[in-house]
Amino acid sequence: MNLKNLSYWQKQSYFKSVDLTIVGAGFTGLWAAYHFLERFPGANVQIFESGPFPMGASIKNAGFSCFGSAGELAGDLEEHSVDHLLLRMEQRVKGLAYLLERVPRKAMDYQASGGLEIFTDPIGFAKVNDKLDFLNQLIAPITEEKETYNLKKVWGEKDIYCKMESMLNPGKLIQYLSENVAQKGARFHFGCEVVEVKSGYVWLKNVPDPIPSECILLATNGYSHNLVPSVAIQPTRNYVMLTQPLPKIPIDFPVHHHQGFVYFRPLDGRLLMGGGRHISLQTEFTSSQEIPDNIKEWLINFAKENLHLDLANKIAMEWTGTMGYLEDKTPKCLKTDENVYWIGGYSGMGVGPSAHLSKEWVKDL
Numbered sequence: 001m002n003l004k005n006l007s008y009w010q011k012q013s014y015f016k017s018v019d020l021t022i023v024g025a026g027f028t029g030l031w032a033a034y035h036f037l038e039r040f041p042g043a044n045v046q047i048f049e050s051g052p053f054p055m056g057a058s059i060k061n062a063g064f065s066c067f068g069s070a071g072e073l074a075g076d077l078e079e080h081s082v083d084h085l086l087l088r089m090e091q092r093v094k095g096l097a098y099l100l101e102r103v104p105r106k107a108m109d110y111q112a113s114g115g116l117e118i119f120t121d122p123i124g125f126a127k128v129n130d131k132l133d134f135l136n137q138l139i140a141p142i143t144e145e146k147e148t149y150n151l152k153k154v155w156g157e158k159d160i161y162c163k164m165e166s167m168l169n170p171g172k173l174i175q176y177l178s179e180n181v182a183q184k185g186a187r188f189h190f191g192c193e194v195v196e197v198k199s200g201y202v203w204l205k206n207v208p209d210p211i212p213s214e215c216i217l218l219a220t221n222g223y224s225h226n227l228v229p230s231v232a233i234q235p236t237r238n239y240v241m242l243t244q245p246l247p248k249i250p251i252d253f254p255v256h257h258h259q260g261f262v263y264f265r266p267l268d269g270r271l272l273m274g275g276g277r278h279i280s281l282q283t284e285f286t287s288s289q290e291i292p293d294n295i296k297e298w299l300i301n302f303a304k305e306n307l308h309l310d311l312a313n314k315i316a317m318e319w320t321g322t323m324g325y326l327e328d329k330t331p332k333c334l335k336t337d338e339n340v341y342w343i344g345g346y347s348g349m350g351v352g353p354s355a356h357l358s359k360e361w362v363k364d365l
């Protein structure tokens with residue numbers, strides 16, 4: 001559909017004096033609208049979302065209110081600076097605290113379950129265990145816990161328990177935030193793909209006239225490469241499978257394995273399991289939504305060998321989502337033009353950080 005030029009009436013009604021245009025109705029975009037309307041009540045805020053409803057990682061994820069496993073942190077220390085690691089942990093902790101302050105637990109099915117990291121080989125466990133005291137000390141000023149991680153025998157002989165992990169329902173959280181900002185006046189335009197952005201204007205697919213806006217926030221995370229080529233964000237596929245209801249679920253909290261590359265959790269009497277991209281890292285740097293059969297097969301084998309669950313014929317649903325990866329793994333808020341900003345780069349853990357980064361962005365406006 002080519003809408004040709006906008007009419008006088010369209011410009012006067014929909015697109016007059018827009019204070020903030022947000023591109024993307026995921027957690028980042030919705031939290032940004034939430035904070036902006038709190039700081040500037042009555043502001044004219046519009047949200048363009050290319051899907052008929054939110055279509056990004058925020059509603060395709062696994063519903064871990066992710067803190068991060070000791071294995072992930074130990075792995076990060078080999079590749080990233082301590083400063084970056086601490087910054088990420090601070091973003092996660094502050095974001096999750098803020099989430100709990102503002103969203104009623106029931107509204108997002110929040111479960112303060114704690115979480116487990118499991119190991120299938122003694123060498124892998126020893127490597128992380130050796131660093132456990134150091135990690136606990138390093139992040140204690142952020143978590144305000146002496147022992148954020150501690151050894152616990154739950155699944156295997158040697159598991160690492162983390163009291164900061166929890167679970168939620170991302171679909172409910174998206175709905176809650178959407179309704180909240182709509183009540184405060186934010187206007188949603190679904191099915192509207194933004195194809196170009198310059199200071200003061202956005203362009204929609206099939207609409208030649210630019211849409212004016214005082215301020216613009218790109219909240220497109222893993223889908224940002226075309227809109228903001230200056231940001232080196234890599235779209236990264238992540239696979240999720242959900243079983244049929246099972247007679248017995250082996251766990252009642254979220255579990256990480258292999259630095260968080262593999263994860264599973266209980267969900268409504270089913271098992272949700274996903275990740276596995278470590279077996280094929282390069283092919284998963286893609287925005288393709290195809291099911292990666294090699295990863296699916298690997299996860300099914302993992303469940304058979306380690307959880308003694310034969311899931312081959314028990315998968316009721318499966319999907320993929322697109323994460324946004326940055327080389328230093330650290331989410332960022334960047335100014336890309338005058339009054340144009342980008343927030344993203346959650347590198348697979350965005351539930352907490354999206355609430356925190358968007359809040360800091362609005363504070364600094």
Ligand SMILES: Cc1cc2nc3c(=O)[nH]c(=O)nc-3n(C[C@H](O)[C@H](O)[C@H](O)COP(=O)(O)OP(=O)(O)OC[C@H]3O[C@@H](n4cnc5c(N)ncnc54)[C@H](O)[C@@H]3O)c2cc1C
Nearest residue numbers: 024026027028050055056057058061064194321346350351
């Ligand atoms: C399978 C999977 C599992 C995950 N599990 C977890 C987890 O358990 N815990 C956790 O903390 N994090 C998890 N993550 C990461 C987390 O979901 C993301 O970091 C977070 O949702 C990012 O939110 P966002 O709003 O920035 O981006 P998104 O949710 O991706 O939102 C971007 C939105 O922008 C829209 N859009 C894109 N381009 C345009 C355009 N040109 N014009 C208009 N609209 C556009 C998209 O349709 C989308 O709705 C997971 C991610 C995936 C993919």
